[in-house]
Amino acid sequence: MTAETIQTDRIPPHLRPAMQALAEAGARLAAIIRRGGDLAQPVGTNADGDGQKALDVIADDLFCQTLAWAGVRWLASEEQEQAVALDPEGTLAVAIDPLDGSSNIDTNVSIGTIFSIYPAEATAEASFLRPARQQIGAGYIIYGPRCAMMVTFGDGVQHYALDPEDDAFRLVATRRQMPDCALEFAINASNYRHWPQPIRAYIDDCLAGSDGPREQNFNMRWIASLVAETHRILVRGGVFLYPSDARKGYEHGRLRMLYECAPIAFLIEQAGGGATDGRTAILEQGAPTLHQRTPFVFGSAEKVARIAAYHELPETEVSALFGHRGLFRA
The missing domain is CATH 3.40.190.80 (D-Maltodextrin-Binding Protein; domain 2)
Structure with missing residues (x-):
């Protein structure tokens, strides 16, 4: 894992390795999307019967590989039927949709990655099948004209943007507040x-x-x-x-x-x-x-x-x- 995949001063210390891994995989996936190729090629179906594209599989493999070295005990992916055991000493459980919006790959519409972090328990079921309010972190990466990450650790929403000079996510706003109303x-x-x-x-x-x-x-x-x-x-x-x-x-x-x-x-x-x-x-x-x-x-x-x-x-x-x-x- 590279040393500076995301600016960490606003991230809780115990979540920094996982956030570094998510940022690294996100930056690498953004580069793959920029290069293009036949990323929308059908390759089968996922655990829930939805059609998979080539980029779905690439993204799933990429996040699984990087999170394996980031203190994550359990990984649950939308693309996998069962949760995967990564590090038996890990203290975190990560649920992830590696590639949201894959039906839009070939039309060049913004797609993304969605993730959620929980404290790890002894089993995958206990780690993930719990009240959603027990999340200790959550966010998404959007692969748009400007690759960005929005994340929360329970104290407001932080906004990061990917710097193309070094493929690191830099803090843009410490507290993103939704406007009161839009028609x-x-x-x-x-x-x-x-x-x-x-x-x-x-x-x-x-x-x-x-x-x-x-x-x-x-x-x-x-x-x-x-x-x-x-x-x-x-x-x-x-x-x-x-x-x-x-x-x-x-x-x-x-x-x-x-x-x-x-x-x-x-x-x-x-x-x-x-x-x-x-x-x-x-x-x-x-x-x-x-x-x-x-x-x-x-x-x-x-x-x-x-x-x-x-x-x-x-x-x-x-x-x-x-x-x-x-x-x-x-």
Whole structure:
């Protein structure tokens, strides 16, 4: 491991080796992405049945190799069926999505890495299948026009950027705070017909604009890369919704609690926002299995609370709202 892969003065001492390893692997992966090549070539499926691209496998191998020398006892990867034992003397457990947004590789849209750090326990199950609020670190690396890392250790969100001169992450901001409000929402509107009624009612009210009950005009954003969506919302506010829906395989949401939702929720709350499954705070929950999926709503606290309020309305009342405001209906 190189000596200076990340500026460490704001990182808790016991987490510095793991953060150095994550930064080193992230810098190396950023270089691979810059070089290009056939990184989007299909190579099979991961442990959960999702299609894998060549870059998924490269990223998984890279982070596993670097974290093996960083005091990490257990590593749980979205690309692996079971958690991997690394260092029996390690004190940390790391859960990681090595490459988020791989469907966007060949379109050159920003992709990323999401990670979460817990204290290691005697077994992998005890280390990872616990309340998400027991995380002691979480963050992501975004491989965009400027490679950046956002990370929290429970005291605000720190922003680092990769310096191309020496491939080291330098501190940009010690405390990134989410703006109070932005008139933007992110959701895949093509699935409107499958959504539960509280989600449709909320989106209908946004789409009604200044003539509707919100009395404001909203813009919609959808990148289909969780890291890219998160980075935009951390920088300028707004809300992201990936609800459960009526399609087979989507009944319990689609994003993974351990590898995606828990670390993003930790970051968002530390930046002053909120993160729920539509009703309940993500950080008050835990994953019963390594690859458990969940609905996910996060962003500006006021918007997340409003969406939860729609879910608390009696079904008959939501149905009436939907019938009156269903703008997609003829």
